[in-house]
Amino acid sequence: MLILEDTRQQENKHKKKHEYFRSVGVYWNRTALYCGDYTLPSNQSVCVDTKKDIAELIGDIQVKKMPKKEIHKTVFDICEMQGISFDLAEQIYHAICDDDEKRFAEKEIDLTCFQNHIAERTTSDFQALYVKRHGFFHRGLKRAQNSSIQLYILVDNIDGVTCIDDLFRWHNPRLDIWINSREITGFWKNGRPRYKKVKKYPYAATGEWLAKSCLTMQQKYGVKFLFCKPEESGPKILELLGVM
Numbered sequence: 001m002l003i004l005e006d007t008r009q010q011e012n013k014h015k016k017k018h019e020y021f022r023s024v025g026v027y028w029n030r031t032a033l034y035c036g037d038y039t040l041p042s043n044q045s046v047c048v049d050t051k052k053d054i055a056e057l058i059g060d061i062q063v064k065k066m067p068k069k070e071i072h073k074t075v076f077d078i079c080e081m082q083g084i085s086f087d088l089a090e091q092i093y094h095a096i097c098d099d100d101e102k103r104f105a106e107k108e109i110d111l112t113c114f115q116n117h118i119a120e121r122t123t124s125d126f127q128a129l130y131v132k133r134h135g136f137f138h139r140g141l142k143r144a145q146n147s148s149i150q151l152y153i154l155v156d157n158i159d160g161v162t163c164i165d166d167l168f169r170w171h172n173p174r175l176d177i178w179i180n181s182r183e184i185t186g187f188w189k190n191g192r193p194r195y196k197k198v199k200k201y202p203y204a205a206t207g208e209w210l211a212k213s214c215l216t217m218q219q220k221y222g223v224k225f226l227f228c229k230p231e232e233s234g235p236k237i238l239e240l241l242g243v244m
Helices: 013-025 054-061 068-082 084-095 105-115 119-135 136-146 207-221 231-239
Strands: 001-007 025-030 046-051 152-155 176-186 193-199 224-228
Touching: 001 231, 025 207, 046 231, 054 119, 054 152, 054 207, 068 119, 068 176, 068 207, 084 105, 084 119, 105 119, 105 136, 105 224, 119 136, 136 152, 136 207, 152 176, 207 224, 224 231
Parallel strands: 001 025, 046 152, 152 224
Antiparallel strands: 176 193
């Protein structure tokens, strides 16, 4: 049996999955997938996107977005160099940055560029700006939604989280990291100043926030969030793909 693995999966960091695949006679080819990390070569209507832990999931959701002002400048700089009109540059900018809940922004960018005879390389530059604005994770959700792909987000963890309901009770360990502030609260016996302790990441995501975010995305995009232990990831991937 053959499955496909996305080339963005780092080869040496998925040994447990690969060992399990081999043990049950499943092999994999690495290729650039449209969305997710694993799918079948003959039927890509189901894809599985894997996360190594809950922290990676949070990072994907809280991705730092390129500011609209920077994207606006970059789009107009590209258009000026390529001789593209001001009006068309404005249209492309809005295709990149406007809310895409009810539209397929990638397709809109491609179609606008194709209809106006914009070079493929320049079109790719505009698509890259879309990713910088919205993030790879968001792009994957939208690709799955607009292509009728059932996307599963499978999150490995050793925190005992098995479902979204468990996330409501999950405690982010980053909230327990304390550091010295600059505020002096007194002095030690040796004369050295004693500093007030403060949280290093006071605004780190809470379990409740993350759970609500996952529920919102499930409703909005049709994606499904699943959680398991790292050693359960391999069997779960094959189960979701209908291999086992």
